[in-house]
Amino acid sequence: MTETELPGKTPEQAALIARVRRMMLIAGLTTALAVAAVLIAIGYRLFRSGGSAATASDVTAVLPKGARITATAVAGEELVVTLDIGGTTEIRTFDARTLKPLGRLKFANEP
Template sequence: MTSPDSDDDKLDPAAERVLRKLRGFAAFSGLLMGFGFLALFGAIGYRVVVGWKSTPVEITGTIQLPKGANVRSAIVSGDMIAVTLERGGIVETRFFDAATHAPRGSLTFASEP
């Protein structure tokens, strides 16, 4: 009967050094990945607890719309204001510059015939 420490199971010294280095690299890689997951879940947890707050936008002034137009919605996004309105049964969205309130374009919606 052979003992568990027999000469057949031993590695030569060069292979032993390579195996030791490989174990060290694997441990370092696992540690680095663990810190990465901690950072990711920490950032997600922070956003959940604190909330997705955005900076308030302060816009003042008047935007001239066509007579008889009913505003359905108005949205501020970056440096643009999108105003969706209904006029004479037609729905359209008009875009304005947030700083100057100058028109930047419009988009009309129509049903298929």
């Protein structure tokens, strides 16, 4: 088998190879930076919510006598309960993680 000799690189070819190497370096650094940002965001979310609040396992909410739950919903980090108390509508909100009461909104008819 005979080997053919390849001629040396021309200045244009050397410049092109240098430009491609530079572009690959920029692309590699950008990719590494993006992966690092994603890992930092995931780690921040894991450690921030890890032990922030104890979850309630068994909670008993006491309703007024004759009250009836008409609807429940979850809005963001809140649990919303709609009550019918003797013809009056009341909305109570609770923290979804700890089930602590956050607020109460009463609706009444005008006389």
